[in-house]
Amino acid sequence: MAKIELRNVSKRFGNTVVLENLNLTIEDGQFAVLIGPSGCGKTTVLRTIAGIGPQSSGQVLMDDQDISDLPPGKRDLAMVFQNYAIYPTMSVRDNIEYGLKNRKVPAPTRNKLIAEISEIVGIAPYLDRKPAQLSGGQRQRVALARAMVKKPKVFLMDEPLSNLDAKLRSQMRVELIELHNHLKTTFVYVTHDQVEAMSMADRIILLNNGVIQQEANPREIYTNPCNKFTAQFIGAPQMNILPLPGSDMSFGFRPEKVTLTEQAPDAFLKKKARIITREMLGSETLYQLRFDKQSIMVKSLSDVFLPGTDVYFSLRKEDILLFKRDENRLYPQEDGYGQALAAAGRV
């Protein structure tokens, strides 16, 4: 159990700056998910915490102790690598045991731990196999077991499920959540998959180009994004963002907040539009609408509207988010909010 803190951490590879003055705190016992587009620096943050490829400047603290100069093996954390990084020449048992041996854990304790952990992650039958004889899911479990067996204060996981098929992924997702509930250890989990982030995180840290865009719990980050990037990154299909008439600002709304009707409704924002495509998702239906050369996505419970027909779409006042010219949110308490919202209603 430990709190992790990054203070003014920068990381450069030659001339490329990947992180600059990053500040980040992950509370003890938290399931923190680092999410962001590919290449934004998620792995770099994780490696900085682990101490592999150390930061160019800044400090890493664990429980308020500066561990910047501590080698990775002495940091009391375990990492699951994106491609697992299992030792190919060692059997599953040796893979799990290696870290314990290096820490001079006595053999009886080692055997007990291995038996216990391999039972939990379900690899007990494969302990004497070589990694090459395992499936992707089994390898993933070996990597997990290798991390768990050390009983670390912090788990670092770099897209651990990205190489698994959809079914296994959702199964492992549940298992990891249970594991976290059971261990109550700090987890730092990297993913580029927002479903994983939303379903697993206590706290989501959204990163773009090495800069933290927003840090909040899943609900907050979904309903109350603080800038355009966050608004559009989280949520599928992504939030509709349209220019605000008569200004250089913009406004946005989630596809599922739109109501579709055949007759003009009585609503804050209403507009006639043509249905371009209809996509059945099962319980919901996804429509693409076009009006005034603009296109929006709508997620509706109703599947009765046909492509080529005209409908009215409408929105409530409270479902509209406003964004300033610099792409940050314009909040209700700020100057010019009322005016801008009124402009949105006149679209």
Add this chain to the structure above:
Amino acid sequence: MQDTGKLGRKVLPYALVLPAILFLLIFTIYPLLDMVYMSFTDWKLVQPAKNFVGLHNYRYLFGRSDFWNALGNTFYYSVLTVISQFCAATLFAVWLRKNTRINSLVRTALFTPHIVALLSVAMVWSWLMNEDKGLLNMLLNLLGLPGLRWLNSAETAMTSLVIVSWWKSVGYYTVIIFSALQTIPTEIYEAADLDNAGRFSRFFRITFPMISPQAFLCLITMTIGSFKVFETIRVMTGGGPGKATYVLVYYIYMTAFQGQFKVCLACAAGVVLLFIVGLLTALYFMLLSRKVHYQ
């Protein structure tokens, strides 16, 4: 192609490998079998008659001390070259992995001796190791050390030959092992860092097992190569001083083409060499191949 039909398609592969097979049959298999056959006769180069004499040649060989001496020398030379080359090549390769500017230069330089003809190498080294006028002794003297006797003393001659073979081949093996090292993914070492692995454990538990297929190949090539040592002996020592560097292949050569031209005896010695090399290779496979990690 469509017209060739079923028969054509069956025959074509054999037709394509036929030249290689013919070459192998004429220049490898046939001489090999002929050698085995001749080792059971009393044929000499200077007399046309070939009489079957059974195991007589082998009994004769194993009764001679100079043959045992040649066998012993060969083993001595082999053990020394294989062990020293193997360790040196591995160490060099590990060192070269640290990618500095010197290292990329060294990498090229190391390979150069491999493409120089062994005969020239032997001649240059004879000069370098010359007791009175050689460069090596000159350098030793410059450092205030006494010169060595190199090829002129029974004690140092064999080691001197090992040094030459070392200079000639260590770069080649280094390059092989180095390229094997290059294929090890770096994440494995990062995982080892997190597992708190020490330097030795990291080498013996991770690096070495990862390069074991190439290391195994090197070991076999080195062993066979060292049993075939001939050029350096022929040029540099002629088996001397005394019989200190008289090795098996040189023994075969001398028996067949010098003195009484006893080809039959040379063939018997050749069969012995074949047998030893085959046995060693089989032994390597039996003892080591289970430890070799193939992807």
